[in-house]
Amino acid sequence: MKSEPLIEVVDLARYYEMAGTIIKALDGVNLEFYRGEYVSIVGPSGSGKTTLFNLIGGLDRPTRGKVYVDGVDLAELDAYELAWLRCRKIGYIFQNFNLIGVLTALENVALPTVFAGLPWEEGLKKAEELLRLVGLGDRLGHLPSELSAGQQQRVAIARAMVNDPDIILADEPTGNLDHETGRRIIGLLQRLNREREVTIIAATHDVEMIKGSDRVVWLRDGRVEKIEVR
Amino acid sequence: MTGDSTHFGLTDAFRLGLRYIRGRGQAPVNIASISLASAFYAYIALMRIGTQTLRTYRLWLLFVAVVVAAVSMATVMLISVYERYREIGVLKCLGALDRHVFLLLIVEALIQGLIGGGIGILLGSISTLISNTSISLSGINYLALSSTLLLSTLISIVSSLYPAYRAMRLNPIEALRYEV
Numbered sequence: 001m002k003s004e005p006l007i008e009v010v011d012l013a014r015y016y017e018m019a020g021t022i023i024k025a026l027d028g029v030n031l032e033f034y035r036g037e038y039v040s041i042v043g044p045s046g047s048g049k050t051t052l053f054n055l056i057g058g059l060d061r062p063t064r065g066k067v068y069v070d071g072v073d074l075a076e077l078d079a080y081e082l083a084w085l086r087c088r089k090i091g092y093i094f095q096n097f098n099l100i101g102v103l104t105a106l107e108n109v110a111l112p113t114v115f116a117g118l119p120w121e122e123g124l125k126k127a128e129e130l131l132r133l134v135g136l137g138d139r140l141g142h143l144p145s146e147l148s149a150g151q152q153q154r155v156a157i158a159r160a161m162v163n164d165p166d167i168i169l170a171d172e173p174t175g176n177l178d179h180e181t182g183r184r185i186i187g188l189l190q191r192l193n194r195e196r197e198v199t200i201i202a203a204t205h206d207v208e209m210i211k212g213s214d215r216v217v218w219l220r221d222g223r224v225e226k227i228e229v230r
Numbered sequence: 231m232t233g234d235s236t237h238f239g240l241t242d243a244f245r246l247g248l249r250y251i252r253g254r255g256q257a258p259v260n261i262a263s264i265s266l267a268s269a270f271y272a273y274i275a276l277m278r279i280g281t282q283t284l285r286t287y288r289l290w291l292l293f294v295a296v297v298v299a300a301v302s303m304a305t306v307m308l309i310s311v312y313e314r315y316r317e318i319g320v321l322k323c324l325g326a327l328d329r330h331v332f333l334l335l336i337v338e339a340l341i342q343g344l345i346g347g348g349i350g351i352l353l354g355s356i357s358t359l360i361s362n363t364s365i366s367l368s369g370i371n372y373l374a375l376s377s378t379l380l381l382s383t384l385i386s387i388v389s390s391l392y393p394a395y396r397a398m399r400l401n402p403i404e405a406l407r408y409e410v
Contacts (some may be wrong), residue, residue: 081235084236086323092323103246114242115236116328117237
């Protein structure tokens with residue numbers, strides 16, 4: 001393991017108030033993620049996985065504690081810098097794919113390059129390259145509704161990769177897929193992790209999906225239950 | 231980090247806005263209501279003015295037409311924002327700023343206003359030429375006609391301000407949880 005962590009989470013807590021009671025979605029989590037790692041985060045639903053991702057991605061502000069990405073304290077960043085972080089440093093993969101319905105596979109993948117300031121034609125070229133990499137070179141002009149669930153998740157993976165992020169946050173990437181398709185998606189993520197040296201943090205509640213992880217973090221009730229090094 | 235932020239210019243807004251207008255069912259409803267209101271406006275603008283009473287009467291009708299078009303457009307745009315809740319959340323996740331989301335929706339309104347105004351001009355001039363034999367094609371007041379486009383884009387943009395504001399202020403975490 002290299003010395004400097006890419007992401008450092010220190011005593012991180014996020015409480016919500018719901019109908020008068022305080023819900024501790026995260027309650028004092030300490031974690032470090034290193035460059036090039038593949039880390040699985042396992043826990044039942046409600047254990048705080050999504051909250052952790054929202055905080056690492058700067059979509060949410062913590063009640064207590066700190067998140068450092070590349071040594072920078074996210075609390076010090078304004079809305080513009082956080083948008084830049086989400087665009088250039090972090091790629092997102094969701095359980096329900098979250099592709100833009102009116103855009104083709106190619107345009108979906110190219111969209112983040114627009115926010116990154118790349119000319120559209122260049123973005124399309126990069127998108128095509130990535131769609132070929134994930135095995136969808138023959139589906140460039142298809143709308144999400146014309147693709148299978150597994151293919152949609154591949155498009156989402158290509159979209160997450162297109163701005164060459166350091167980190168990919170995958171929140172239950174196989175949750176809406178059948179077992180075999182899910183295994184293939186995880187295989188693809190692990191291949192990208194090795195070949196492109198992108199740090200992948202994948203949340204799952206399915207213990208079968210943690211094979212091949214460098215580390216497994218077990219979350220329960222907003223706390224780290226154990227960390228397993230493989 | 232560089233202190234740099236993300237980009238989303240007018241061209242990008244037009245590109246994405248056109249995809250949304252083409253790909254979704256609401257745009258024809260907006261365009262239809264705007265074209266009817268602006269056809270009516272064009273028709274009145276082209277009329278040779280009759281008596282004062284008739285003129286006031288027509289102005290009132292015009293006012294009602296504009297209000298109806300604006301309310302209908304605002305409603306349809308709001309529905310369109312609600313239906314796109316999750317996708318707007320995704321845009322913010324990918325790096326869109328609040329003002330980028332706002333720009334996208336205003337540009338969509340602008341495009342629909344221009345298309346609606348164009349159709350309205352066509353409908354208005356045709357009905358003028360048919361119903362009023364004293365006006366010929368060369369006798370049409372083109373200045374009055376082009377003011378129709380101004381009206382149609384104005385209706386469209388003004389009635390989309392609130393929906394676009396709602397979209398802009400949307401919290402991405404809630405939006406991503408949102409089930410349609």
